Amino acid sequence: MSEQIVIDAPAFARDAKTLRGKIAVADLRRLQEILSAAGTFVDYLLSGKTDSHGTLFLHLVIEGRLQLQCQRCLGNLDFPLLLKSALELAPGGGELEAMAADEREDADVIPADKGMAVISLIEEEILLALPIAPRHAPGACGAPSTFALHGTDHPMGALAALKGKLTK
Ligand SMILES: [Zn+2]
Structure with a gap:
């Protein structure tokens, strides 16, 4: 079981910190029901950034492989994952401010959480990136x-x- 890693997101971004690590997919509980096998790992790199307007960001890169279940043949589907997200921290904002800003702007806006759970954030980003009904390429069902x-x-x-x- 991976330890939950908690960061002070605004301070992390302001100080341009970086954090990298490896997570066992088996530890990402919300992913389990859509996986056909859980024996893989994902690598992540989280880095803090401030743009010229003083807006704070977290850049997140996630790379790895997932074993999903094809919704056509129910066979194993090897799914390579490479995600790059720029997450804007809502200035002084909580969940509601982040949602409002997210509607308004192109960037993904998340709460500027001083106790942000990194593994949960990574899990959320993976869930958002996965296809709703993963399938093999046409004709490739084995x-x-x-x-x-x-x-x-x-x-x-x-x-x-x-x-x-x-x-x-
Ligand atoms: Zn298939």
């Missing part, structure tokens, strides 16, 4: 078809065999 599994190439035969099993 799992054996239902009919092959039942040892017949006749669709109705396979269905009948399946029904027979269910009623036993």
